[in-house]
Each structure stands twice: as structure tokens, then as C-alpha cells.
Amino acid sequence: MQTVYYQDKVLQRGGSASIKGNFFDIATNEEYWVSGPKKRGGDAHYERVTILIDDDVKEEYWTTIRAPQ
Structure with a gap:
């Protein structure tokens, strides 16, 4: 089982046809889409959303x- 630790959240890998996320918060069951950053900027799943970049990794x-290449 894959686990992502982010700020105060512990996210477990999970998913099914009935949820939109590929990880969920083990404390709240809130769903998250976790993906690596893309060179061309397509960092969102399939919905148009604002992508937030943490201050400690913006640069x-x-x-x-x-x-730019």
C-alpha cells in the first residue's frame, strides 16, 4: 500500500470507479488526486482547477x- 505524508495529512493509495481521487485521507476519507508535476503544466486530473504550488518548492x-527548453 502506498502512503503519502503531506503537511498534517496521511494519504493512502486507493480508488475505484466510484471515486475521483487516487488517494484518500485516512482520518477524514476526503479524496485527493496525487500526481507528479508535468513539464507542460497539465498537473490537474481531468477537471479544470487551480493548481497550488507550495512555497517551499515554487522556485x-x-x-x-x-x-523553458
């Missing part, structure tokens, strides 16, 4: 991952 995201 790396824009200079390394999304850096």
Missing part, C-alpha cells in the same frame, strides 16, 4: 520542472 518547480 524548483518553475526553474527545473517548467523551465
Whole structure:
């Protein structure tokens, strides 16, 4: 079983045809979509949402991952 620790959340890998997320918070059962960042910026699942980038990784995201080729 895969686990993601993010801030105060513990997310477990899970999913089925009935949920939109691929991870869920083990304390609240709230669903999350966890994915690696994409060079072209398609970091969202299939819905149009605002992507938030944590302050501690913003510089790396824009200079390394999304850096112009």
C-alpha cells in the first residue's frame, strides 16, 4: 500500500470507479488526486482547477520542472 505524508495529512493509495481521487485521507476519507508535476503544466486530473504550488518548492518547480527548453 502506498502512503503519502503531506503537511498534517496521511494519504493512502486507493480508488475505484466510484471515486475521483487516487488517494484518500485516512482520518477524514476526503479524496485527493496525487500526481507528479508535468513539464507542460497539465498537473490537474481531468477537471479544470487551480493548481497550488507550495512555497517551499515554487522556485524548483518553475526553474527545473517548467523551465523553458
